[in-house]
Amino acid sequence: MFVLFLALFAKDWIALPELAVWARAVAAAALIVMTVALVVLIGRRMPSAGTAAGRPPMAWLAAGGAAAAVLGVIPLTLPGQRLWPLAPAIMVSVTATFLPPERRRVLIAAAIVAAALIGGTAGAATGDGWRLATAFPAGLVAFTAWTMLGMLWAWDVADRLNRARAMAAELAVKDERLRFAADLHDIQGHHLQVIALKSELAARLADADPARAAAQMTEVQRLAVDALRDTRAVVQGYRRTTLDAELANAAKVLSAAGIDARVEQETSPDVLPDTARHLLGLVTREATTNMLRHSRAQHATIGYRVADGSARIRIRNDGATEPAGSGTGLRGLAERLEQAGGTLTWRHDGGWFELTGSLPLPAGAGAR
Template identity: 65%
Template sequence: MRDEPMEHGSGLGGFRRYTWWSLTGTLVFFLVLSVGGRIPDPDVPGWARALSAVALVVLIAAIVVLLRRRLSLVPEGVQAVRPPVGWLAAGCAAAGVLGAIAPVIHGQRLWSLAPAMMVSVAATFLPPPKRRMLVAAAVVAAAVLGGVVGFVSGGAQWPSAVAEPVGLVAFTSWTTLGMLWGWDVAERLNAAGRLAAELAVKEERLRFASDLHDIQGHHLQVIALKSELAARLVEADPSRAAAEMREVQQLSTDALRDTRAVAQGYRRTTLEEEIANAAKVLASAEIRTSVDRDSGTDVRNLSETGRHLLGLVMREATTNVLRHSRAGRARIAYRVEDGRALLRVGNDGATGSASQRTGTGLPVLAERLRNAEGTLEWRNEDGWFEVVASLPTGTAGAK
């Protein structure tokens, strides 16, 4: 099974593969064991063996294709996307053939196994109400057909002839639908997690917009009133008009200062916060993350500007891990050597070349670090992508 990009870091790719292999393997195993094991029997007529073999191959292929298709759909898309009609029809026909031939071959009593499997697979593409109706109809049909088979073969076998196919249909449907229900729940939880993250970003943007509106709204309203007053006084009382315009200038300066303060408070980041946040975010994405920091290394040895710049590097590197790789492991290392702070962030599962993964974030940060007498490099070697940033511990002045 191929991982979808949206599944990156969530563990859904592995869970999908586990669900598909275990479910498909279980169905195929019991089909081959119960039906295929009797095909080579020399006592079975040649036409029955040949027809059973062809039907078995077609049914197995249909189950594989249908389950693969089913697991490629998110739960909300199950009702909107139809299964491959050709494979569904072929699987139903093959299951019907196996069910019809089975009683003839040595009085085989598992005639309902193949139809039960096909019913359970087809039911996974239906919404829950229709799914329950299909399974209920299959149970009733199995009971009726089982009763007919039992009556024809002998009245004494009638109870077991009814109970066995009913039990097979119910058990097969319960197992198949139960495993796919687990996959649907996992996908919904993953979608809810992504939605929560998006909402958190939107809430933070709204908070920033609200703060900016409060500051700018007040200043701009006063500036507009005083500018209008100065325009009316420019001929009648020039000195007062000049005083009003000086106040407008001061208000503009205050508004610019307050805006910068809001923006700086919104965007300012520090290395220690970003390292801790990166470890949590990567761990929540099921990426095994190690943080290597010497016990004698203190982030406070850096200036505020240096901590801010390396914090931005840490944030950008974390974003690259989440967006541009299929990482299973990540490593964060920070130390101070020879008067320079050194930050390394690496991960496996790198895809594409380094230039394809960096976008504009790392080159822009590299320029900012050069202005602060630092360096920023990145490389991709054998699937391991690493970002290395270096700054002198006395960095100051670069913003």
């Protein structure tokens, strides 16, 4: 666009008969040099394909500045050529795009003042009227800078939006990978722990009670099939853990492990939103798996209630042997509940280890 303006401006005074032939040749060469310099400089300044803007090539910056000076001085010596500051204004604007905002404003202000002084002096010397000769060049420099920097600002905003969109897509992929890893950890950790427990029990019963040993191995086979099915469901993105299923499963599994487990339910979990049922189900599953894997519990209580606009699950056992939160499962679950506006906390209370997860509920979610 600015090259077009330069060509339209230059064609009027280059063809004037009072302009010497050598001056026309110099002006034409300067127009070509400045055109190439503008293409190189603006191309370097405007990022593309996610790449940042580069440093200005100083050789082309100097060549463009010299060409702009020629295209400003020659028409300044001719009568009636008020657009003489166009080429210098364009070059000043291009140079300003490479500067930080503070230095950019200083450069543009200095160019405005210089254009006003040169134009006023030339107008006074030729008798064309110094007021208009002072105000017009200054306004032209300011308008050119405003136009170029405004377009550059719009380009930069569009580039930042494109990069933000690409980053959002990348983060969505990473979040999905984390979700998949957490679900796979929950499924495989739980199933494998129960399989290991029942396999050990079957090995102990093999000689004393073969019938019970066979029953335990049948249960191991069922658990292995369930684990395979759940893993496939996670890969396909269809599986959702639910609190009611995990409460029933926890009581059965803990009892099979010889732990006196008591489930206290004040409200049916099926009145909760799907997200709350899923997350609190994950908490129940992780707590049950950790109890089987890391504790020597004899007694356990699992309490679920809805009160004060939140759903809460509290799981306690009397046999924790590792520091609270030493594994990655609880920390990962805590982050997922925090993203949903809830909390997951754990603490030792005397000889008991207590895990509490809570989630806020929409108004009226637990009223039934």
